[in-house]
Amino acid sequence: MNRVLSNMKFSRIMNRSRTLYTLIFSMLLYSTIIFSQDYTNYVNPFIGTSNYGATNPGAIVPRGMVSVSPFNVAGKQNLPLEKDSRWLSNPYVKENTFLTGFSHVNLSGVGCPDLGVILTMPITGKLETDFNKYGSSYKNEVAKPGFYSVELNKYKVKVATTATTRVGISKYNFPKGESHILLNLGLGLTNEEGASVKIVSPNEIEGYRNVGAFCYYKPNETYPVYFVARFSKPASSFGVWKKTKKQQGVEAQWMGYNGKKRFYKNYFKEVVGDSIGTYFSYNFEKPASVEVKIGVSYVSIENARENLEKETDGLNFNSVKIKAQQEWNNLLSRIAVEGGTEDDKTIFYTALYHTLIHPNTLNDVNGEYPKMGTRETLKTTGTRFTVFSFWDTYRNLHQLMSLVYPEQQSNMVKSMLAIYKESGWLPKWELNATETTTMVGDPAGIVIADTYLRGIQDFDVELAYEAMLKSATQIENNPLRPGIKDYLEKGYLNTGTTKSGSVSTTQEYNIADFAISQLAKALRKKTDYQKFKKRSVSYRNFLDKKIKLLRPRNADGSWVSPFDPERGANFQKNLGFIEGNSWQYTFMVSHDIKGLIKMMGGKNQFINQLEKVFKLNQFDMANEPDIGYPFLFNYVKGEEWRSQNKVRSLVKEYFQNKSGGLPGNDDTGTMSAWLLYAMMGIYPISPAEPIYTITTPMFDKITIKLNPKYYKKEKLIITRKGSKEANIHSIQVNGKTVNNYFISHEKLVNASNIKIQTKQ
Amino acid sequence: MNRVLSNMKFSRIMNRSRTLYTLIFSMLLYSTIIFSQDYTNYVNPFIGTSNYGATNPGAIVPRGMVSVSPFNVAGKQNLPLEKDSRWLSNPYVKENTFLTGFSHVNLSGVGCPDLGVILTMPITGKLETDFNKYGSSYKNEVAKPGFYSVELNKYKVKVATTATTRVGISKYNFPKGESHILLNLGLGLTNEEGASVKIVSPNEIEGYRNVGAFCYYKPNETYPVYFVARFSKPASSFGVWKKTKKQQGVEAQWMGYNGKKRFYKNYFKEVVGDSIGTYFSYNFEKPASVEVKIGVSYVSIENARENLEKETDGLNFNSVKIKAQQEWNNLLSRIAVEGGTEDDKTIFYTALYHTLIHPNTLNDVNGEYPKMGTRETLKTTGTRFTVFSFWDTYRNLHQLMSLVYPEQQSNMVKSMLAIYKESGWLPKWELNATETTTMVGDPAGIVIADTYLRGIQDFDVELAYEAMLKSATQIENNPLRPGIKDYLEKGYLNTGTTKSGSVSTTQEYNIADFAISQLAKALRKKTDYQKFKKRSVSYRNFLDKKIKLLRPRNADGSWVSPFDPERGANFQKNLGFIEGNSWQYTFMVSHDIKGLIKMMGGKNQFINQLEKVFKLNQFDMANEPDIGYPFLFNYVKGEEWRSQNKVRSLVKEYFQNKSGGLPGNDDTGTMSAWLLYAMMGIYPISPAEPIYTITTPMFDKITIKLNPKYYKKEKLIITRKGSKEANIHSIQVNGKTVNNYFISHEKLVNASNIKIQTKQ
Structure with a gap:
C-alpha cells in the first residue's frame, strides 16, 4: 500500500x-x-500488551517524550485487568474492551504504574464527563510505528494518533451532530493526583498533571508534566469540570453541591483539583474531523507550547505520520535480517522497536530540562535521556545500543554523567529527573564501563570514574549502595544488614566492582584494578558447597537456616534474594564463571547444577537475574550445544507474534534486547566485559550497519549456513575458523563477516 | 507622639x-x-470584630485589593467561634485566642465566608506544618489604618503588617535560632479548596489559591487568586508540603504514604493540591527580621509580580506603612468633626474607614482585570471596582460616596456599566468578577439613578438606562429579576412565583422601578417615567388594611393564611419575606410613604403602626430592610422628635467603641454609612431620590470637603447649637430658616452652612 x-x-x-x-x-x-525496505511493516506494537508485557500500542517516535496510547484499564468493565484492582502497570491491555481515552505520556514495559495521563476522548451526543459512562468498546485497531487507529463503537468516531518527539497528534473523525473532545486530567494510570488546567482560547488549553512516586518508594518524588493542547477547529462552546472533595463539618451542610461535580462554562482561568477536565464542544452539520495536537514538557507550559510549535507548526496529521514512520524506518534499518518466517521478522523488529522507546527524551526543543530532584531548569546542547531502568538494562540493552546505535549510547552516558553532576550520584532507576531508587545494586557504572570498553569513549571518563568510585567507597549516606559498610568490612551483606536481598545485593555490588576494575585496567589505574577485582568475587562467601548454591548468611556469619533454595520465585518474599531465589541468582556471576566452576567442584558439577535450574523449573525467563543462564553452558567446552538448545527453545516458548508474546514485563526493552541478541546468535554475556558468546543465529543473514563515527567498518554481516534448528558446526570470522564460542566486541565490529555453519 | x-x-x-x-x-x-489632624488616630479597626460585625483589624489601604489580617478562626481552640463549626464569615474574631496566620485577601463585613486565604505564619523551633499545632496565642495587638501588629506568645515573634493597594507587607522579628515562615494554602476562610504553588528561588514563591462560590449559591463561580511572595532574606532551606487524599482500592495499599503529608525539599516546580503549603527556613545567629511582600492579582501570576514590583520596589516596611497612613488620612479628612467625645469621634471615623474598604480595587496596576464570569483578561484605564453588595449598599453607602467621594462613586458606576457590557447584566452582588446573585431585587439601577440625580453624571447614562430597562422588562432568562412575569402581569410576586420572599422581592422591584422612573424623568423620557412610577407602587397589593401590614398573597390572589407577621425575624424562614418579617418590610417603601400613610388610614395610624415596630421589639438594627424606619417619622409634621429620639438611642445602643460595637454584619460598610449619616444628622432616606431627612447632629460642627470636580462649593458645614441630647428647635440653611426636616441634595451641597439649633 x-x-x-x-x-x-x-x-x-x-x-x-x-x-x-x-x-x-x-x-x-x-x-x-x-x-529501501519498510521495516515498520514488521513491527507489531501489540506484542507485549498482554501477559504483563506492559508495552502499549500507542503512537510514538523513537525515544519520544510523548506517546498517544489507547487507555483501556479503567472502569469495572475491564475487570479483572482494571488498573486499581491489582498492580497493573500499562495504560492498555489487549484483552480489555472498555476504552476511556488516549493518554499522552506513557511508560513502556515497566513494572509499576505511572504516567498514563493527559487523557483525551472524543464523544458524541450529550456531554458526559464520567469515564465510567463515556467509555466505549471499539474495533478495527491498527498499530504501526508512529501510528495507531481505532473506531469507537459507541460514537461511530474514528480515531487516529501519531506523534513527534514531544507532541501527540490525534485526528478524530466525527459523524454529523453534537460532539465533544474531553481532556480528563483526573483519570490516569499513576496513583498520583492533582492538576491545573486553563482554557486559553476556543482552540487551546494549557495545564499540568501531577505524576510520579514511581513504585511507591518516594512519596516526595512527584512532579508536574506540562502540556499545551491545540485544536484544528475552534470549539463552539467549552468549559472545565471539577469534582470537589466532600467537605466535612457543620458549615459544609450549606453547600448543596458539596462533593459534586461543577461545570465552568466558557471559563478562562486556571482550575486546580484532583478530578478535573475540559470539554470542547462542536455541532457539526456534516461529518467532520478535528485534529488535536498536544505538546508536552517537564519544564513549563511555555516550553510545552514551544515544543508544539517547533515540532508541528505547518504540519498536519498525515505529514507527521509519514515523518514518524520514516524516523522509525531509519533506525530499524540499521539491522537487516534475511531468511526466517514473517513471524520471526516481526518478533525481531518489534523487539528492536521496543528497545528504541526507553530511555527517552527528557529535554525540550530548546534544550531545557528539569534538574534531578529539585527540578530547577537546566539546559543541554545534546539529548538529555530519561527512564534509566539500569537494574534491567545494564545486562544487555546498553550493549545493544553500543553496537547498533552508539551515538545514542554516548548521549545516554552523557545524561548519566549530567545526573551525577546535578545530584551528586549516578542514576539507579531514574525517571523524569527523579531517582526512584527502584531495585538494588549500583548498575550505572557497569553501563559506563561497558560502553567505554566497547569503544564508545566520547565522554568524560575521568568524571565517570570518580562517580563510580564515590558510590563504591562512600560509607555514610550512600543512596546507591545501602549496606556498603558490611560489604566493605565483611565482603558481603548479611541478614542483619538487610532483610531484603543480602545475597542479591552483594552480587550486584560485585558486578559493579568488576566494572570498576575493568575500567581501572583500561585507564591504567593498577591499584584500583586489583582492589576492585578482588572485591568483585566476594559473592563466593555465600556459596554453600554442600548444596552448590548461594545461601544467605546471618550477622554472625552463620548460614541462614532452615534454607529453601526454591523460596523466592514468583516475587515471593525471600530473606536473601530480590525478585528471585537462590537458583535464579547462583549463576548470576558471569564475570567469575571460572571461579564458580572451581567452587562447585569442576565443570561437570557446574553443568549438572546449571541444568538443574531448568529441570527443576526454576528458570524464570521473565526476570533479569537469570536471563544470562542459557548462555552459560558456553563456558564449558563441548557443552555449547546446551546453550544453543536452551536459547532456541526459550525463544520459541516465550517470544511470539501475539499480544502475549513477551515472557513478562519488557523492562524498558531488556527482554526485547535479549531476544534480538538471541536471534542474532550473539549475546553480551558479561556486563562490563566486551565479549559476546555465540549461539545459532535464527536468520540466514543479519547485516548490522555500523556508525562510522565509532566503528571502522561500515557493517557487520552474520550469516548462517545450514538449518537454524541445528547446532553449530563451525564459526568463521572473516573466513578464519575460530575454536571457541566467544568473540570480543573489538573482533566482532572489525570482522565484517561472521559465518556460522550448523550441523545440518 | x-x-x-x-x-x-x-x-x-x-x-x-x-x-x-x-x-x-x-x-x-x-x-x-x-x-492637619491625623484622623487615623480615631480609627479603631477592632470595632466590628465581635458580635458578627465581620470586619477585621488587618492592614489595608483605602479600597485595597489586599489586606493582611490576623487569622484566628481555625482550630478547636477557637470554639465556639471556629470557622467550620458555624456560619462564620470573618477571618478574625476578637474573643478568639488561637492565631494560625495572616491572610492576605479578606472581605470586610460580609455575611458569607469567602477569601481569607494566602496565609503566612512565622514560627520558631522544629518545622511544624499542621496549623492545629503551630497556632499560637498572642498579645499586645495594635491596629491602625494600614497597620497591624501582634506578638506571638509561643514563638516570641513580633509581627507587623501593612499594605499597598495590591501588596501585603509583613515584618517578622525573630529571636535567634531556627525559624520558619509558612505559607499555608490549605487553610482558608472560604470553603473552596485547591491551590498551586511554585518556589521560584530562595527569595520568591508564586502560585494561586482557589476561592469563590460566595454564599454557596453558584458552585461554578470559583476562581483563582494569584500571588507572588518575596522575602527580604533568602531562606537557608525551603520546600513544599502536600497532604494527599487517601486513595481507595487494592493498589492504594502499596502506598505506605497514602493520605499522608509529603515534603518536597528545595523543590522548584509547581505543586497542586487541596492541602499544600511552603516553608522557608532560617537559622539566625542573632535576633533578625524578615520582611515578606505578597503581591496579589485576580488575572495572573505575572500581574501579581508586576503589582508587587510597581507598588513596593525600593520601599521597606516603614515607608509603606507611612504611605498607607497618609492615604487613609487624606480620605478620612474629607469629613472633619468637632465636639463629641473621643469615643464619638472613634466610632465616626472607624465607620468612615469601614465605608472605604469595599467596593475595592479589582484591576492590576497595568489595568488588567478578569471579565465577569468567563474571566478573560480585559483592561481598564480607570479603577475597576469589585465587591458590590448592592442589596445592602444601595440604601445609603453610595449616597455617602456621591456626597463625600464623588470621584470614587463615578468610578463605581463606570465599573457597574463595564460589568453590564461584559455580562449583559448589571451586577447584583458582584464579587471579584463573579455574580453571586446573593439576596433579591435589582438594586444596581437604583444606585445609578441615585448617583446621576445627585449630579455625578460623568458616565454613559444612556447605556445605564438601557441596562436598567433590560432587567426591568426582559421576561425570559432574567437573572436579576426572577418572577418578573408575574410581577409584570399581576403587579406582584405571589407564593406560587416563589416560596422565598414574594413580598420582599416585589418591594425591591418597586424601588428599582421607582429609580427608573426618576431617571426617566431627568432624561425627559416621559412615557417611561409614568410607566415605571406606576409600577413602583404595586407593593400596595400586599397591604392588608385590617392589620395594616404587608401580607403575602397566594397564586390565586388570596391572602396567605394563617399569617404571623412576626415570623421571619432572626433569619427564620418565611414565605413572603427575605431576612425579615412583615413588620420589618411594611415600611420599606420610602419612595411612597405618602401612599402608605393614605392606605394605612392617615398619619396617626401610620405613626402608631410605625411605633409598634419598636414597641413590639420587631425593629432589627442589624439588617437592611428596616434601617430607614427610624427616620420615617419625619414624614409626619410634628412627629419628627420621634425620629430624633429613635436615632439617638439606636446609635447609643448599637454603635460603640468596642469590638462588639456594630449591630451585626457591617454589610460592606452599610451599617457604618448609617451611623455616619445618623451622627451627621442627615439621612438619604429614599434611594434614587436626592433628598436627606434631618435629625439632631451628634457633633458640634461637621465639615465635609466637597470635590470641586463635582460640586461648586468647597465645603459643607453643619453646626449644631444646643445639647446633642435635645431635639431640634430650628434648622437654618445659609442663615435662612427652613420649615421642614427634608433637604434636597442640591440644596445641601450648595448650602455651605447648615445650622441646627436644639431645644436646650
Whole structure:
C-alpha cells in the first residue's frame, strides 16, 4: 500500500518538477522510500500488551517524550485487568474492551504504574464527563510505528494518533451532530493526583498533571508534566469540570453541591483539583474531523507550547505520520535480517522497536530540562535521556545500543554523567529527573564501563570514574549502595544488614566492582584494578558447597537456616534474594564463571547444577537475574550445544507474534534486547566485559550497519549456513575458523563477516 | 507622639536643607502632617470584630485589593467561634485566642465566608506544618489604618503588617535560632479548596489559591487568586508540603504514604493540591527580621509580580506603612468633626474607614482585570471596582460616596456599566468578577439613578438606562429579576412565583422601578417615567388594611393564611419575606410613604403602626430592610422628635467603641454609612431620590470637603447649637430658616452652612 502510494507520488512529482533541485530531492525520496525496505511493516506494537508485557500500542517516535496510547484499564468493565484492582502497570491491555481515552505520556514495559495521563476522548451526543459512562468498546485497531487507529463503537468516531518527539497528534473523525473532545486530567494510570488546567482560547488549553512516586518508594518524588493542547477547529462552546472533595463539618451542610461535580462554562482561568477536565464542544452539520495536537514538557507550559510549535507548526496529521514512520524506518534499518518466517521478522523488529522507546527524551526543543530532584531548569546542547531502568538494562540493552546505535549510547552516558553532576550520584532507576531508587545494586557504572570498553569513549571518563568510585567507597549516606559498610568490612551483606536481598545485593555490588576494575585496567589505574577485582568475587562467601548454591548468611556469619533454595520465585518474599531465589541468582556471576566452576567442584558439577535450574523449573525467563543462564553452558567446552538448545527453545516458548508474546514485563526493552541478541546468535554475556558468546543465529543473514563515527567498518554481516534448528558446526570470522564460542566486541565490529555453519 | 516626632523631623530638615525646593517640600510636609489632624488616630479597626460585625483589624489601604489580617478562626481552640463549626464569615474574631496566620485577601463585613486565604505564619523551633499545632496565642495587638501588629506568645515573634493597594507587607522579628515562615494554602476562610504553588528561588514563591462560590449559591463561580511572595532574606532551606487524599482500592495499599503529608525539599516546580503549603527556613545567629511582600492579582501570576514590583520596589516596611497612613488620612479628612467625645469621634471615623474598604480595587496596576464570569483578561484605564453588595449598599453607602467621594462613586458606576457590557447584566452582588446573585431585587439601577440625580453624571447614562430597562422588562432568562412575569402581569410576586420572599422581592422591584422612573424623568423620557412610577407602587397589593401590614398573597390572589407577621425575624424562614418579617418590610417603601400613610388610614395610624415596630421589639438594627424606619417619622409634621429620639438611642445602643460595637454584619460598610449619616444628622432616606431627612447632629460642627470636580462649593458645614441630647428647635440653611426636616441634595451641597439649633 505504502509503496504504491509512493510510486504514484513519485510519478506526479516527476511530471511536475523540472529543476535539478527537485529532481535530486525526488530521487532521494525515491531511494529511501521505494528501494529501501519498510521495516515498520514488521513491527507489531501489540506484542507485549498482554501477559504483563506492559508495552502499549500507542503512537510514538523513537525515544519520544510523548506517546498517544489507547487507555483501556479503567472502569469495572475491564475487570479483572482494571488498573486499581491489582498492580497493573500499562495504560492498555489487549484483552480489555472498555476504552476511556488516549493518554499522552506513557511508560513502556515497566513494572509499576505511572504516567498514563493527559487523557483525551472524543464523544458524541450529550456531554458526559464520567469515564465510567463515556467509555466505549471499539474495533478495527491498527498499530504501526508512529501510528495507531481505532473506531469507537459507541460514537461511530474514528480515531487516529501519531506523534513527534514531544507532541501527540490525534485526528478524530466525527459523524454529523453534537460532539465533544474531553481532556480528563483526573483519570490516569499513576496513583498520583492533582492538576491545573486553563482554557486559553476556543482552540487551546494549557495545564499540568501531577505524576510520579514511581513504585511507591518516594512519596516526595512527584512532579508536574506540562502540556499545551491545540485544536484544528475552534470549539463552539467549552468549559472545565471539577469534582470537589466532600467537605466535612457543620458549615459544609450549606453547600448543596458539596462533593459534586461543577461545570465552568466558557471559563478562562486556571482550575486546580484532583478530578478535573475540559470539554470542547462542536455541532457539526456534516461529518467532520478535528485534529488535536498536544505538546508536552517537564519544564513549563511555555516550553510545552514551544515544543508544539517547533515540532508541528505547518504540519498536519498525515505529514507527521509519514515523518514518524520514516524516523522509525531509519533506525530499524540499521539491522537487516534475511531468511526466517514473517513471524520471526516481526518478533525481531518489534523487539528492536521496543528497545528504541526507553530511555527517552527528557529535554525540550530548546534544550531545557528539569534538574534531578529539585527540578530547577537546566539546559543541554545534546539529548538529555530519561527512564534509566539500569537494574534491567545494564545486562544487555546498553550493549545493544553500543553496537547498533552508539551515538545514542554516548548521549545516554552523557545524561548519566549530567545526573551525577546535578545530584551528586549516578542514576539507579531514574525517571523524569527523579531517582526512584527502584531495585538494588549500583548498575550505572557497569553501563559506563561497558560502553567505554566497547569503544564508545566520547565522554568524560575521568568524571565517570570518580562517580563510580564515590558510590563504591562512600560509607555514610550512600543512596546507591545501602549496606556498603558490611560489604566493605565483611565482603558481603548479611541478614542483619538487610532483610531484603543480602545475597542479591552483594552480587550486584560485585558486578559493579568488576566494572570498576575493568575500567581501572583500561585507564591504567593498577591499584584500583586489583582492589576492585578482588572485591568483585566476594559473592563466593555465600556459596554453600554442600548444596552448590548461594545461601544467605546471618550477622554472625552463620548460614541462614532452615534454607529453601526454591523460596523466592514468583516475587515471593525471600530473606536473601530480590525478585528471585537462590537458583535464579547462583549463576548470576558471569564475570567469575571460572571461579564458580572451581567452587562447585569442576565443570561437570557446574553443568549438572546449571541444568538443574531448568529441570527443576526454576528458570524464570521473565526476570533479569537469570536471563544470562542459557548462555552459560558456553563456558564449558563441548557443552555449547546446551546453550544453543536452551536459547532456541526459550525463544520459541516465550517470544511470539501475539499480544502475549513477551515472557513478562519488557523492562524498558531488556527482554526485547535479549531476544534480538538471541536471534542474532550473539549475546553480551558479561556486563562490563566486551565479549559476546555465540549461539545459532535464527536468520540466514543479519547485516548490522555500523556508525562510522565509532566503528571502522561500515557493517557487520552474520550469516548462517545450514538449518537454524541445528547446532553449530563451525564459526568463521572473516573466513578464519575460530575454536571457541566467544568473540570480543573489538573482533566482532572489525570482522565484517561472521559465518556460522550448523550441523545440518 | 506622631506630632512630636514630626516636629523633630521638621527641625532637622530645616537645619539641613538650604534650597528653595527642599524648603517648599518641607513646608508641605509640615502642613499635611503637623497642622492637619491625623484622623487615623480615631480609627479603631477592632470595632466590628465581635458580635458578627465581620470586619477585621488587618492592614489595608483605602479600597485595597489586599489586606493582611490576623487569622484566628481555625482550630478547636477557637470554639465556639471556629470557622467550620458555624456560619462564620470573618477571618478574625476578637474573643478568639488561637492565631494560625495572616491572610492576605479578606472581605470586610460580609455575611458569607469567602477569601481569607494566602496565609503566612512565622514560627520558631522544629518545622511544624499542621496549623492545629503551630497556632499560637498572642498579645499586645495594635491596629491602625494600614497597620497591624501582634506578638506571638509561643514563638516570641513580633509581627507587623501593612499594605499597598495590591501588596501585603509583613515584618517578622525573630529571636535567634531556627525559624520558619509558612505559607499555608490549605487553610482558608472560604470553603473552596485547591491551590498551586511554585518556589521560584530562595527569595520568591508564586502560585494561586482557589476561592469563590460566595454564599454557596453558584458552585461554578470559583476562581483563582494569584500571588507572588518575596522575602527580604533568602531562606537557608525551603520546600513544599502536600497532604494527599487517601486513595481507595487494592493498589492504594502499596502506598505506605497514602493520605499522608509529603515534603518536597528545595523543590522548584509547581505543586497542586487541596492541602499544600511552603516553608522557608532560617537559622539566625542573632535576633533578625524578615520582611515578606505578597503581591496579589485576580488575572495572573505575572500581574501579581508586576503589582508587587510597581507598588513596593525600593520601599521597606516603614515607608509603606507611612504611605498607607497618609492615604487613609487624606480620605478620612474629607469629613472633619468637632465636639463629641473621643469615643464619638472613634466610632465616626472607624465607620468612615469601614465605608472605604469595599467596593475595592479589582484591576492590576497595568489595568488588567478578569471579565465577569468567563474571566478573560480585559483592561481598564480607570479603577475597576469589585465587591458590590448592592442589596445592602444601595440604601445609603453610595449616597455617602456621591456626597463625600464623588470621584470614587463615578468610578463605581463606570465599573457597574463595564460589568453590564461584559455580562449583559448589571451586577447584583458582584464579587471579584463573579455574580453571586446573593439576596433579591435589582438594586444596581437604583444606585445609578441615585448617583446621576445627585449630579455625578460623568458616565454613559444612556447605556445605564438601557441596562436598567433590560432587567426591568426582559421576561425570559432574567437573572436579576426572577418572577418578573408575574410581577409584570399581576403587579406582584405571589407564593406560587416563589416560596422565598414574594413580598420582599416585589418591594425591591418597586424601588428599582421607582429609580427608573426618576431617571426617566431627568432624561425627559416621559412615557417611561409614568410607566415605571406606576409600577413602583404595586407593593400596595400586599397591604392588608385590617392589620395594616404587608401580607403575602397566594397564586390565586388570596391572602396567605394563617399569617404571623412576626415570623421571619432572626433569619427564620418565611414565605413572603427575605431576612425579615412583615413588620420589618411594611415600611420599606420610602419612595411612597405618602401612599402608605393614605392606605394605612392617615398619619396617626401610620405613626402608631410605625411605633409598634419598636414597641413590639420587631425593629432589627442589624439588617437592611428596616434601617430607614427610624427616620420615617419625619414624614409626619410634628412627629419628627420621634425620629430624633429613635436615632439617638439606636446609635447609643448599637454603635460603640468596642469590638462588639456594630449591630451585626457591617454589610460592606452599610451599617457604618448609617451611623455616619445618623451622627451627621442627615439621612438619604429614599434611594434614587436626592433628598436627606434631618435629625439632631451628634457633633458640634461637621465639615465635609466637597470635590470641586463635582460640586461648586468647597465645603459643607453643619453646626449644631444646643445639647446633642435635645431635639431640634430650628434648622437654618445659609442663615435662612427652613420649615421642614427634608433637604434636597442640591440644596445641601450648595448650602455651605447648615445650622441646627436644639431645644436646650
